[in-house]
Structure formats: structure tokens, C-alpha cells
Amino acid sequence: MKLLFGFWQKSLTAQLLSWLLIALFASQILGLAIVWDYMQADLRGSARAELSSRAAAVARLVRTAPPTLREDLIRISSTDTSRFWISDGRPVALESWVQQAFARFEVPLGELLVASDGIAFSSMGEESQLPAGADAEYFLKGATWTVVPAADRAELPVMVRYLDFAEQNGAGVIVPFDDGQVLNAAFYKNLAPSIWRTHLPLSLALTAVLVSLVAVITVRRIASPLRQLTQAAEMLGRGEAVSPLLERGPEDIRRTAVAFNSMQERLHRFVVDRTRMLAAIGHDLRTPLTTLKLRAEMVEDIELQERMLDTIDEMQAMTEATLSLVREETSVDPTRTIDLAALVESVCDDLAELGQSVRFVSSERLNYRCRPEGLRRVIRNLIENAVRYAGGAEVRLVVDPSAVKILVEDNGPGIPVDNVEEVFAPFFRLEKSRSRETGGLGLGLSIARAIARQHGGDIILAPREPGLQAAIVLPG
Known part of the structure; x- marks a missing residue:
């Protein structure tokens, strides 16, 4: 996770793509939240209009059919989401009617369509359409008599009664006949499925893929020149x-x-x-x-x-x-990649062979791109200053995550804090005799810092107890 966050912080492509996808998902979810209720209302309205139309068609068929065929016609009119049955015209309580509808939906459609002679009219619907663990109490949730708009009543008589049940996932129609019997039509389908069972996740995934491709191409086109x-x-x-x-x-x-x-x-x-x-x-x-x-x-x-x-x-x-x-x-000067540790060690060895007290603390190989001759001059200048004013020097190579440091340390008198920056000024000398034999012209550190800054780095002097630490800080 830490590596991913670090990559996200460093990558313009990752950041822009992340924000685009967040904006996309947020807009899709917000839009879905706004239209979801309208979608459900439209689906329920369509289902009730279809139920009324189907009930009207079945009612006409039953009226014109011989009485001996009514049961078969009623049975084969059922579908996965609808059930029909005939009962006497006595008033029925809402709860009782819903329980009758539940009992009929409990029977799989395949069993319902089997004729009295054992011949099946259809092989569809071998399993019940009810949710797992559903019972009559589930159908009774939200059960109520309702009024259906005139536009959705099809050609049903005025005395038709309508009801809802199963939290508006089910609807019923009771159609009276002239002979005192009634046709009962029940519809049930879970009209509020999980969003993950709709086409929306696939649509969102495809949109995210397309947006990601476009974003990557666009960001690369921008990031390459940058x-x-x-x-x-x-x-x-x-x-x-x-x-x-x-x-x-x-x-x-x-x-x-x-x-x-x-x-x-x-x-x-x-x-x-x-x-x-x-x-x-x-x-x-x-x-x-x-x-x-x-x-x-x-x-x-x-x-x-x-x-x-x-x-x-x-x-x-x-x-x-x-x-x-x-x-x-x-x-x-030409820039090339060298072993920086070997360069520093060779400078120390050259000065040690001349009898100067210089010690290099060995370190691992480090490939570094620089101008070797200029860097060699900087290292040599700092070491010679340490030997001249402190009698000796210890040199170390330190690698940090953001920088490479060449440390030249001594145990001499050091430099007053007020003069740490002044010693880099051209012709500035702590030794006031102006003798070139004892102090030179005062340009050595100026030239050394100029070379270090050409490499994108710097030279930093820091007092230590005792002595002075001169650090050549180079970009990592």
C-alpha cells in the first residue's frame, strides 16, 4: 500500500486517472440515485398495465369458453410471473387473498401446467420464482388495496378491484363475472434487484476502461514533453x-x-x-x-x-x-558515468603517497554520472585544506535517498561560524598575512564550490567537536 501511494504521488498519470475515475463513479452513482426511484416506478407501472391487459384477455377467454375447459384455460394462462384462478364472488379479506396468491406462486410453473391426464403443456419454470426463504409474511408486507389509473385498466369492468403486496413487487386484479364468480390475477416479480444484478456495473466498467484509455493517452501526450x-x-x-x-x-x-x-x-x-x-x-x-x-x-x-x-x-x-x-x-567538460567511490579513493591514495595524512573509509561501488576531472579537483582541494590547517583528514562517502555526500573531516581548529560562508568568497582568507606560501590567494574554495554547483550540488561546511566537516553534496 505504501508503494502504491508513493507511486500515486509521483505519477501524474496515476493522479489524473484516479481523479477522473472518482469523478466518473461519483457522477454515475449520483445519477443512479436520482433516477432509480423513477425507474422502479416506471417498471411497476408497466408491470401493472401488463397485468391488467392480460387479466382482461383471460377474462374474455374464460367467458366465451365452455365451463369444462375453464380450469385448463386458467392453468395454461399462468406464466413465471403471473398466476390465475377462479373463486366465488364472496368478499375476501386482503390478507386471505394475498395468502392464496402466495400458495399458488409456491407451486413451480412446470407442476402447475401438468394436465389432469399427466401430460405437461410446458417444461419451463421447474423451480419456484419466490426468493429463498420467502413465506406468506413476505407477501403481506406492504399489502394494500389501491387505485389504478384509468389508462392502465385495459378493458376491465368498472367493479374491478386492485391491490399491491410484497412491498410493491407484487400486484393483484380481481375481475367479477356475471355468474357471481371472479377471476383472480396475481403478478409477482422482484422489481428492485440489486444494482450488481443489472447492466449498470458492466456499463460502468466499460465506461471506466474507455475513460482510462483516453486519460492515459492524453496524460502521456502531456507528460512526455514535461x-x-x-x-x-x-x-x-x-x-x-x-x-x-x-x-x-x-x-x-x-x-x-x-x-x-x-x-x-x-x-x-x-x-x-x-x-x-x-x-x-x-x-x-x-x-x-x-x-x-x-x-x-x-x-x-x-x-x-x-x-x-x-x-x-x-x-x-x-x-x-x-x-x-x-x-x-x-x-x-564531458560528462560520463564513473565509480565515485573509486574516484574518491584514488584522490586519497595519491595524496597519501605524497606523505600527507589522509585516510579513506572504504565504501561500496557507486556508479555516478559527473565530470570526473572537475570533481577530482574539488575533492583534492578540500583534502589539502584539511591537511594544511588540521594536519590530516578522514574521507567518507555517504549515500542518502536524495543525495550523495563526500565528507572530508578533520580535527583542526575549524572555522568560526560567522565565517562559514565568507570563506567561499573570492580572495577571502582567514589567514591575514596575505602570504601565498601560508594561505594562497583565497580562490580554492570559490572554484571548488563553482564546480560542485555545476554538478547541481553544493559544498557545506559544518563545525564539529573538534575540527570541521566539509561536505560535497551531490544530487542522488
């Missing part, structure tokens, strides 16, 4: 090259694809323009920096000359680092 849009957006978020989407489907979906293609084109154009601008600035800065360096070498004061050259070298290094940061943010 699925492609989702995949393209995810790839774009990871920094991968995305081909323009096909602009197809309904107008709203097509306009969404057009907007996505336009957005992707604008982003690409913006990045290219910015890269060109920064590359031009970096190139143009090289000439004045070279000129300054030549002029600084002509300074006679050796101490001043060294300080000037150091400043120029630092400016040149910062310029090159800025261009490197821009290239990392805009580069689109």
Missing part, C-alpha cells in the same frame, strides 16, 4: 550541454519548451559574453603589468624594488587566478 523538460532542466543545472527541446504538444507545453530554449540561449550568451570580457581584461592587464615590472627593475633602491616586484607578481597572480575561476565556472 518529462523531457525536467531532464533537460536537471542536465542544465549540472552544467551539461543540452540540445534545444522539441517545441511540440499542447499550446501551454509548447510555450514552456520555447521559454526553456530561450532561457538556455540567453544563459549561454551571457556566460560567453562575460568570459570574453574577463579574458580581454586579463589580456589587457598583462601589458601594463609587464611595463610596471620593467620599470621596477630600473629602481636603484634594492629593497623598494623587491617590494614593488612582489606587489606586481601578486597582481599578476590574482589576474591569472581570476581568469582561472571564470574558466572553471564556464567550462563544460
Whole structure:
């Protein structure tokens, strides 16, 4: 059940189909509830009109037939749902008449149609039409004398009496003859069957199947472009090259694809323009920096000359680092599937061979789609920072249902909480000496976060006791 609910939450087809079927069933049930009473009333009216017409026909037949044939004519006029008999014209109580009708319906039609000489007129109706366990009390439920509209009286005399019994599932007609006898006609049929015994369940099932087919086709037609849009957006978020989407489907979906293609084109154009601008600035800065360096070498004061050259070298290094940061943010390396655990372990092994204190906690094989070279640089940067400032690092790979985390943990002094986000700013350094030997230029974490975000992930720094945990969080 939990799996089905999870699938229902994730699937647009399942949700739309479920709501359509719920609406269909609700409308059918509501409509049935509204018309069911009218249907039952029409059926009962038709049954009583038919009983009156049949009683009139049998009465005419009995009047014209010889007295010796009356019993046989009455017997063979019975059907599965009707019984006829002749009695004297004395007034009869309602309950007594209903009990007589029940006694005749208890006899199966096949036995009723057997002639006095033992020859059967018909083989139909071998079983009684009464419900299982029915008795005279069942027929007496709702028994009452009634009035039948003139339109349903057929050609019966004015003195005809009508009655209902068995909760209006049965009806009776008493037709008087001129000789003082009366013709009794009784009809019984369960006119309120269970809905599951009618054609409605089959009709509802066929309608549900047709609606489901149409809904599935329609939703797939809508969901297919949306699925492609989702995949393209995810790839774009990871920094991968995305081909323009096909602009197809309904107008709203097509306009969404057009907007996505336009957005992707604008982003690409913006990045290219910015890269060109920064590359031009970096190139143009090289000439004045070279000129300054030549002029600084002509300074006679050796101490001043060294300080000037150091400043120029630092400016040149910062310029090159800025261009490197821009290239990392805009580069689109080939994306492929690799064993992420093996990649992390290889970085740790390389640094350990260089004499650095790095330990990798082994984990299971994990196939992951990424840009390996960029990710290798991120992992290496975080490990080198941990070794530089804390003396060592422990690296683990953790897989969550929604993310993949590469954790680099150390036992060093950590980073103040107020500076956790500032350290990602370009050229920001906790070490204030500005010496490249002790702290670098302050671009390592900026580049590392840029690469992580190209993969759709991020780098999160969290204090621990003691030390710091640096987590590369990648989408699962």
C-alpha cells in the first residue's frame, strides 16, 4: 500500500486517472440515485398495465369458453410471473387473498401446467420464482388495496378491484363475472434487484476502461514533453550541454519548451559574453603589468624594488587566478558515468603517497554520472585544506535517498561560524598575512564550490567537536 501511494504521488498519470475515475463513479452513482426511484416506478407501472391487459384477455377467454375447459384455460394462462384462478364472488379479506396468491406462486410453473391426464403443456419454470426463504409474511408486507389509473385498466369492468403486496413487487386484479364468480390475477416479480444484478456495473466498467484509455493517452501526450523538460532542466543545472527541446504538444507545453530554449540561449550568451570580457581584461592587464615590472627593475633602491616586484607578481597572480575561476565556472567538460567511490579513493591514495595524512573509509561501488576531472579537483582541494590547517583528514562517502555526500573531516581548529560562508568568497582568507606560501590567494574554495554547483550540488561546511566537516553534496 505504501508503494502504491508513493507511486500515486509521483505519477501524474496515476493522479489524473484516479481523479477522473472518482469523478466518473461519483457522477454515475449520483445519477443512479436520482433516477432509480423513477425507474422502479416506471417498471411497476408497466408491470401493472401488463397485468391488467392480460387479466382482461383471460377474462374474455374464460367467458366465451365452455365451463369444462375453464380450469385448463386458467392453468395454461399462468406464466413465471403471473398466476390465475377462479373463486366465488364472496368478499375476501386482503390478507386471505394475498395468502392464496402466495400458495399458488409456491407451486413451480412446470407442476402447475401438468394436465389432469399427466401430460405437461410446458417444461419451463421447474423451480419456484419466490426468493429463498420467502413465506406468506413476505407477501403481506406492504399489502394494500389501491387505485389504478384509468389508462392502465385495459378493458376491465368498472367493479374491478386492485391491490399491491410484497412491498410493491407484487400486484393483484380481481375481475367479477356475471355468474357471481371472479377471476383472480396475481403478478409477482422482484422489481428492485440489486444494482450488481443489472447492466449498470458492466456499463460502468466499460465506461471506466474507455475513460482510462483516453486519460492515459492524453496524460502521456502531456507528460512526455514535461518529462523531457525536467531532464533537460536537471542536465542544465549540472552544467551539461543540452540540445534545444522539441517545441511540440499542447499550446501551454509548447510555450514552456520555447521559454526553456530561450532561457538556455540567453544563459549561454551571457556566460560567453562575460568570459570574453574577463579574458580581454586579463589580456589587457598583462601589458601594463609587464611595463610596471620593467620599470621596477630600473629602481636603484634594492629593497623598494623587491617590494614593488612582489606587489606586481601578486597582481599578476590574482589576474591569472581570476581568469582561472571564470574558466572553471564556464567550462563544460564531458560528462560520463564513473565509480565515485573509486574516484574518491584514488584522490586519497595519491595524496597519501605524497606523505600527507589522509585516510579513506572504504565504501561500496557507486556508479555516478559527473565530470570526473572537475570533481577530482574539488575533492583534492578540500583534502589539502584539511591537511594544511588540521594536519590530516578522514574521507567518507555517504549515500542518502536524495543525495550523495563526500565528507572530508578533520580535527583542526575549524572555522568560526560567522565565517562559514565568507570563506567561499573570492580572495577571502582567514589567514591575514596575505602570504601565498601560508594561505594562497583565497580562490580554492570559490572554484571548488563553482564546480560542485555545476554538478547541481553544493559544498557545506559544518563545525564539529573538534575540527570541521566539509561536505560535497551531490544530487542522488
